Amino acid sequence: MIDLRFSEAELEQRREHITGFIREQIDAAGAEGAVLGLSGGIDSTLTATLAVEALGAENLHGLVLPATVSSEGNMSDAERVAQDLEIGYDVIEIEPLVDSLLAAYPEAEGDREAVGNARARLRAVLNYLVANHEQRLVLGTGNRSEAAVGYFTKYGDGAVDCHPIGNLYKGQVRQLARHVGVPEELAAKTATAELWADQTDEDELGISYDTLDSILAAHIDGPLSVAATCRLLEVDEATVERVRGMYERSEHKRTVPPAPPSLE
Ligand SMILES: NC(=O)c1ccc[n+]([C@@H]2O[C@H](COP(=O)([O-])OP(=O)(O)OC[C@H]3O[C@@H](n4cnc5c(N)ncnc54)[C@H](O)[C@@H]3O)[C@@H](O)[C@H]2O)c1
């Protein structure tokens, strides 16, 4: 695999670049701070940590939004992150909202993917309820690896005002998290969308983040052909083609929805 780790100097540079970006986004919008969802995972923990550095804890509002499929461990980690960073936060159970949706449209009952994505979208609605009410922006927590293969819910966790860690591959998220002092048990945690029970990113994607990050860096974001990528990483062509397929099929999630071209 490709060693995508930053040097110590590069880690500091990234830290300053991202905290500067967060400050600029808030200032440019004339906002009173930011809201973000805390899941107990590494992406939201790193984003929260950098946002506190950028804005101060008093300018951040955390939302811990458990569903029935959320593990107690992750939800208590999410609260611990808020407490350790001294961020004000609310815990709001989202399952009654899911139940209301399914009462309105019972046909989707039991559709794991549709209901899972609805959970992510209900969280987005709550993030924006708070952001509108408190004149804040919503911080996204997505990284480059997820964005490149469309591993997020369109208008769910993808519904945000900016993506502070959106240029980092997943392995780099873990490295920067350790660098800024995130506890090891959070930095090393298995990534999960937790949209349904026992879901993990790597199982669902069918590829490890180490391999995915390397293919993205070499072939999707980098200049190497499929053949050169296979030789360099010692992976088979089908794996590289599969990543390329996920990237191409998810283009619609990374772009503004199209309208027909103007007739004039
Ligand atoms: N980062 C995370 O950990 C995380 C968080 C949430 C979701 N996820 C994962 O993300 C995935 C989300 O599921 P999904 O992608 O099926 O649902 P989605 O709702 O995000 O995207 C599918 C929808 O996009 C639209 N669409 C599909 N193809 C299109 C095209 N070519 N042009 C325009 N619009 C198009 C359609 O409305 C379709 O219903 C799941 O695998 C879920 O587990 C991961």
Ligand SMILES: Nc1ncnc2c1ncn2[C@@H]1O[C@H](COP(=O)(O)O)[C@@H](O)[C@H]1O
């Ligand atoms: N339980 C949750 N509470 C608050 N915010 C959450 C929760 N689960 C997910 N989120 C937010 O969505 C993104 C992406 O989630 P994944 O766990 O990667 O699917 C996460 O970083 C939180 O901001």
Ligand SMILES: O=P(O)(O)OP(=O)(O)O
């Ligand atoms: O987005 P998060 O914080 O839930 O991290 P992960 O995707 O690693 O669970």
